[in-house]
Amino acid sequence: MNVRLLTSADLDGVMLLSREAGWNQTREDWARMMALTPQSCFGIDCDGRVVATATAYCYGSELAWVGMVLTAADYRGRGFARATVQATLDFARSQDVAWIKLDATDMGRPLYEKLGFVAEYAVERWLRPPSPAAAATVEAYRPNPELDLEAFGADRSSLLASLAPIEAASAGGAFALGRPGSKAAYFGPCVSRNMDSTAKLLDWYLSRHAREQVFWDLVEPNPDAFALARTRGFAPVRRLMRMVLRGRAWAPPFVERPELVYALGGFEFG
Ligand SMILES: CC(C)(COP(=O)(O)OP(=O)(O)OC[C@H]1O[C@@H](n2cnc3c(N)ncnc32)[C@H](O)[C@@H]1OP(=O)(O)O)[C@@H](O)C(=O)NCCC(=O)NCCS
Numbered sequence: 099m100n101v102r103l104l105t106s107a108d109l110d111g112v113m114l115l116s117r118e119a120g121w122n123q124t125r126e127d128w129a130r131m132m133a134l135t136p137q138s139c140f141g142i143d144c145d146g147r148v149v150a151t152a153t154a155y156c157y158g159s160e161l162a163w164v165g166m167v168l169t170a171a172d173y174r175g176r177g178f179a180r181a182t183v184q185a186t187l188d189f190a191r192s193q194d195v196a197w198i199k200l201d202a203t204d205m206g207r208p209l210y211e212k213l214g215f216v217a218e219y220a221v222e223r224w225l226r227p228p229s230p231a232a233a234a235t236v237e238a239y240r241p242n243p244e245l246d247l248e249a250f251g252a253d254r255s256s257l258l259a260s261l262a263p264i265e266a267a268s269a270g271g272a273f274a275l276g277r278p279g280s281k282a283a284y285f286g287p288c289v290s291r292n293m294d295s296t297a298k299l300l301d302w303y304l305s306r307h308a309r310e311q312v313f314w315d316l317v318e319p320n321p322d323a324f325a326l327a328r329t330r331g332f333a334p335v336r337r338l339m340r341m342v343l344r345g346r347a348w349a350p351p352f353v354e355r356p357e358l359v360y361a362l363g364g365f366e367f368g
Contacts, residue, residue, distance in 0.1 A: 099142055099176075099177065099178065099181055100142065100143070101140050101141070101142055101181050101182055101184075101185045102140070102141060102142070102143070103136070103137065103139060103140065103141075104132060104139040104140065104141040104148070104151065105132065105136070106129060106132055108141060108148055109125055109128055109129060109132075111141075111147055111148035112128050112141070112148055112151055112166075113125050113128065114147070114148075115148060115149070115151060115168055115170055116128070116168070116280070117280065118170060118171065119168055119171075120281070121168070121280065121281075122279035122280050122281045122282060122284065122313060123166070123279070123280060123366070124277075124278055124279060124280050126277075126278075127277070127279075127364075127366075128166075130260060130261075131153055131155070131165075131166065131366065133260075134155060134256070134257065134260060135153065135154065135155050135156065137189065138153060138154040138155070138156070138186060138189040138190075139151070139153045139166075140152050140153070140182045140185040140186060140189075141182070142178050142181060142182060144173055144178075147170075149169060149170040149172075149173040149178065150168065150169040150170070150173065150178035150179060150181075150182050151166050151167070151168050151182060152164060152165075152166060152167045152168075152179070152182035152183050152185065152186050153165050153166040153186065153366060154186035154187075154189050154190050154198075155257070155366070155367060156190065156193055156195055157250075157252035157253055157254055157257075158252060158253050159193060159194050159195055159196060160195070160196050160197065160251070160252040160253070160352070161195065161196065161197050161198070161199060161251065161252040161352070161368075162186070162189075162190035162193070162195040162197075162198045162199075162345065163198075163199055163200065163366070163367055163368045164183060164186045164187075164190075164198060164199070164200040165200065165201075165364070165365060165366025165367065166366050167179055167182065167183055167200070167206055179206070179209055180209060180212075180213075183209065183210075183213065184213070186198075187213065187343070190345050191345055191346065194345075194346055195345040195346070196344075196345050196346060196349035196350065196352070197342060197343070197344065197345055197349060197352045198215075198342070198343040198344075198345050199218075199340065199341065199342050199343075199368060200215070200340075200341055201221050201338045201339070201340055201341075201362075201365040201368070202215070202338055202339045202340075202341050203336075203338055207339060207341070210341050210343075213343065214343050214344075215341035215342060215343045216341060216342060216343070217339050217340070217341055218339075218340040218341060218342050219317065219318045219319055219339075219340050219356070220317075220318040220337055220338070220339055220340070221315060221316065221317050221318065221337075221338050221339070221340050221362060221365075222315070222316050222318070222324075222334050222336065222337050222338070223313055223314070223315050223334070223335050223336040223337075223338075224313070224314045224315075224316060224324075224327045224332040224333060224334050224335065225282065225311060225312070225313055225314075225332060225333060225334075225335045226304070226311065226312045226314070226327075226330060226331050226332045226333075227311055227331070228308065228309050228310055228311060229308065229331055230308055231301060231304035231305045231307075231308045231330070232301055232305065233301060233302065233305035234269075234297070234298040234299075234301035234302050234305070235298070235302075236267040236268065236269045236298055236299060236302040237267065237268045237269055238267070238268065239262055239266035239267050239268050239273060239275075240268045240273070241255070241258060241259070241262070241273070242268070242271055242272075242273055242289070243255055245271060245272075245273075245289055245291070245358070246258065246273075246289050248355055248358065249289045249354065249355050249356070249358035249359050250287075250289070250354060250359065250368070251352055251353055251354030251355075254287075254363070254367075257363065257367060258275065258287070261275045261277060261287075261363070262275060264276065264277045264278075265277065265303075265306075267299055267302050267303075268299075269290075269295040269296075269298040269299050269302075270292070270294070270295040270298075271290075271291065271295065272288070272289065272290030272291065272292070272295035272296060272299060272360075273288070273289060273290075273299070274286070274287070274288035274290075274296075274299035274300070274302070274303060274360075274361065275287055275288070275363075276303050276307075279313060281311065281313075282310060282311035282312055282313040283303075283307040283310045283311070283312045283313070284312075284313050284314075284364070285300065285303050285304075285312055285313065285314045285361055286314060286315055286361030286362050286363055286364065287359070287361055287362060287363035287364075287367075288300075288359075288360040288361035289358055289359055289360065290358065290360050291358060293322050293326060296322075296323070296326060296360045297326060300326065300330060301330075304330060312332075314327060314332055314361055315361060315362035315364070315365065316360070316361065316362070317340070317356045317359050317362065319356040319357050320356060320357045320358070320359055320360060322357075322360075323359075323360045323361070326360075338365065
């Protein structure tokens, strides 16, 4: 089996795979991932098509995020995911990355456990059906790298800069971004020190997407986010497990404040 790098020539193939699995990623999401990290989007071909993928996005040398781990249903159980995920780990280690994380589905978790990942905390996807939403006044988006670093634990500036032109706003130092999805508009990432600012950013986003389904991914260590989600008509649809693996033998502890993370940037980015 040959694990190879994916390129923009594979966009049709990976979108076919994504759609078969019912994933929310769009062609633009895949194209962005390939542009952001061209050396770590991996795939396996079989019978003339891409049948397995995995990506690793590095936040400097502090953290690598493994995502887009998917094998076409007819090709599962042949070691394809083990091979693509191993390629992401080899890449992360070649970059001397300290920590490697991912958000695992129940199907993916046994593989990650075999590779040495350990569970940290749950993350949940919540869904809001199309419904009216009151608008809120927010400010033009201003990056807040200090707040983001404190909350996420690694420098996400490049990723945030690539997402911000799509849809972004700030409120009292907090910020939220959004992007379209194949199944639902996606609210996140959102980082904030208080509920009031978060509520404004959420209402701003929901009022712009009242006719669509909206996905919002939340982290268990921030119960305020769950409370807010309930008040705006969201309900849980999926539960995943955040998992972590040491990248190199000596690494300083990974310091994050997930209680400030109101919305993930995506299961493929953390
Ligand atoms: C999870 C997924 C990627 C696994 O793909 P795969 O190509 O079938 O996995 P592999 O054949 O490489 O299996 C890797 C190992 O995990 C084990 N494994 C895989 N799925 C398993 C499951 N559901 N339960 C128990 N063990 C499992 C295999 O036995 C294998 O172990 P081994 O290497 O010691 O023999 C695939 O089921 C999938 O695409 N699921 C839907 C999308 C998804 O949930 N992706 C994960 C996102 S975090």
